[in-house]
Amino acid sequence: MVIAPSTADTRRSGISFAKRIYLPRIVGLGIGFFCVLAALIPLHPPMPVWGLLIFNGFIWPHIAYQWSIRSEKPFATETRNLLIDALMGGVWAAMMGFNALPTVVILSMMGMNNIASGGHSLFFKGLIAQIIGATLTSALLGFPFHPQTTSQQVYLCLPMIFIYPVFLGFVTYHTAKHLAEKKQELLYISMRDGLTGLYNRRHWEHLLHNEFDSCQRYERTATLILMDIDCFKTINDTYGHAVGDEALTVLAEELLLGLRAVDIVGRYGGDEFGAILPSTTSEQASLALKRIQERLDDITFREAPGLTVKISAGIADYRPYMNNYQAWLKATDGALYQAKKNGRNRQERAPILA
Ligand SMILES: Nc1nc2c(ncn2[C@@H]2O[C@H](COP(=O)(O)OP(=O)(O)OP(=O)(O)O)[C@@H](O)[C@H]2O)c(=O)[nH]1
Known part of the structure; x- marks a missing residue:
């Protein structure tokens, strides 16, 4: 255009x-x-x-x-x-x-x-x-x-x-x-999201595509995580958009600090983030994410003392039966949906189909 x-x-x-x-x-x-x-x-x-x-x-x-x-x-x-x-x-x-x-x-x-x-x-x-x-x-x-x-x-x-x-x-x-x-x-x-400085969705998906291709070609493992802040709309409505923005920035920083330098973190949508963890199993990814969730529990906001940021996450490791990166994304999104459905502030792993 x-x-x-x-x-x-x-x-x-x-x-x-x-x-x-x-x-x-x-x-x-x-x-x-x-x-x-x-x-x-x-x-x-x-x-x-x-x-x-x-x-x-x-x-x-x-x-x-x-x-x-x-x-x-x-x-x-x-x-x-x-x-x-x-x-x-x-x-x-x-x-x-x-x-x-x-x-x-x-x-x-x-x-x-x-x-x-x-x-x-x-x-x-x-x-x-x-x-x-x-x-x-x-x-x-x-x-x-x-x-x-x-x-x-x-x-x-x-x-x-x-x-x-x-x-x-x-x-x-x-x-x-x-x-x-x-x-x-x-x-x-x-390539970047203006608020958090993370990769934006378009570029992050491009990197996901690359990672999928290299997993397929070299038979490597990798794990995908999709995360979504719980009740983010309520955070915005209760404390205002500025605090909402701060919550997004804090989560982005914690993801960058808590994951490895080779992991690829991006802002997938409004309050949704994605992380690609190369050469990592879903068990290892789950542990890393748990540590991040614990750190988030300890973070307080000056403008909103009662606020803690909770996230729900879907985790899916790469499987050779997946036809394309979209299938990988879909499996992860399904797991995130389950995490929300099962009560939020939790992680769910995508079921292994074959
Ligand atoms: N402050 C702020 N809010 C945003 C931004 N982008 C999207 N949002 C808001 O994020 C909210 C996302 O809310 P929903 O997708 O409804 O989900 P939720 O309230 O987190 O509920 P659950 O995901 O079901 O826990 C919407 O109200 C958007 O307006 C942003 O850059 N800054």
Whole structure:
């Protein structure tokens, strides 16, 4: 199922896109200024050209950023700003009379930036904007052409050639690292229950499936326990949901403390928990669970002094006649049902059928 992002989410991600571009634009246009400056000096352009160069190099990055973050559609605005950058790149190439080195440096750095920001689509749109900017400006100026680059111009282009790609690589590395961390976070969230931190039902069932398969393949033993807090609805109704939540958290902690590290504990439903105990017989599982039940009897709640958490449990060990993990789950659930039916606060083991 694909969930469409909300307008607020789209705006937030557009703003973070604009923030990602802000610093590279300040650095790129700031160093690019000296590249263009070196090529323009011998051409003696009129004063407004110098004004435009200073504006483009040092003021435009801040205007572009403010424009994007204040926009209703920051992503679209920032993409348009990148195209304005490309158009201006073309304008400066023509103003410099297509001086070979500064022109190639400026246009290629902008292309690299556009690919990094928006893939091949933005790269090609940027290329078209560069061509339009260059052609119109060149036509206006009467197609000036001074391709020779002096050694002084080479030196003033060096910072752009060295610093900008290194800087962009640094920014790209940090973005990739941040995305990898977010991916890990999402993976964790997708597997865990928000309240208790245990595996959620979907992931826990997936692990149960794996355990079933390995029991079947390697003829191993394993035991499954399903537990349910007794009269949990009454706990909620008497002490409130916050205490109910605390009871769930306490049970989760006791299960993690009382079982082995290899045992797989999950929240199966509202007040229902599951535990998979690899290489364990149902007798051993029953003893472990009994110890947990005894510890729960000793736990008191500050907000609900009269409360003790009691659980009922169904226990079933893996049997080779079970066709799939669902059959194992069903046998365990049947035993839990019996435990509830037989008076709660007890364990029942699933009968052996063959
Ligand atoms: N506080 C809290 N309550 C929850 C949560 N999830 C489910 N519940 C409540 O848990 C209760 C489960 O109650 P039932 O399934 O009726 O069972 P019970 O009251 O425990 O009765 P028996 O299982 O028969 O002993 C329901 O009232 C749910 O609203 C949760 O995350 N927090």
